Amino acid sequence: MDKRDFMRQEFIGLDIEVVESNCPGHLLRGKVVDETKNMLAISCQGRERWIPKSGHEFELTYQGERIRVLGSEIQHRPEDRIKRIR
Numbered sequence: 001m002d003k004r005d006f007m008r009q010e011f012i013g014l015d016i017e018v019v020e021s022n023c024p025g026h027l028l029r030g031k032v033v034d035e036t037k038n039m040l041a042i043s044c045q046g047r048e049r050w051i052p053k054s055g056h057e058f059e060l061t062y063q064g065e066r067i068r069v070l071g072s073e074i075q076h077r078p079e080d081r082i083k084r085i086r
Contacts, residue, residue, distance in 0.1 A: 006067050007074060008082045011035055011060065016042055019068065020057035032060070037077045 017029040028051075030044030039050045040058070053071030060067055074081055 001062065001065060001067070003067060003069070006060075006062055007069065009062060011040070011074075011078070015061040016040070017059045018042075018051060018056055019059050021051075022055055026051050026056060035078050037080075038075060 011032045012035060014032050015030075016032050018027050021027055026049075028042065028044045028049065030042040030049075032040055033043045033048060034041035038054065039052055042049050042051055053075045056071040058069055058071065058074075060069065
């Protein structure tokens with residue numbers, strides 16, 4: 001899948017891994033449960049963790065394919081991200 005097409009998809013419900021972060025405590029793996037303009041809520045080990053998009057690199061699994069994105073590429077409200085990325 002083309003990365004631009006992927007970034008127009010809904011992220012809630014996808015498996016996610018934080019692969020790059022300045023904060024070692026943010027390197028985690030789980031499922032996206034919510035999203036705002038600047039943050040992703042990730043369910044991990046029975047807890048919900050809010051991780052800023054900025055300064056992080058994420059790997060999301062969509063239809064069995066792992067796709068890596070920079071937080072700065074998705075730093076929009078979910079409904080705006082779908083319209084902006086063409």
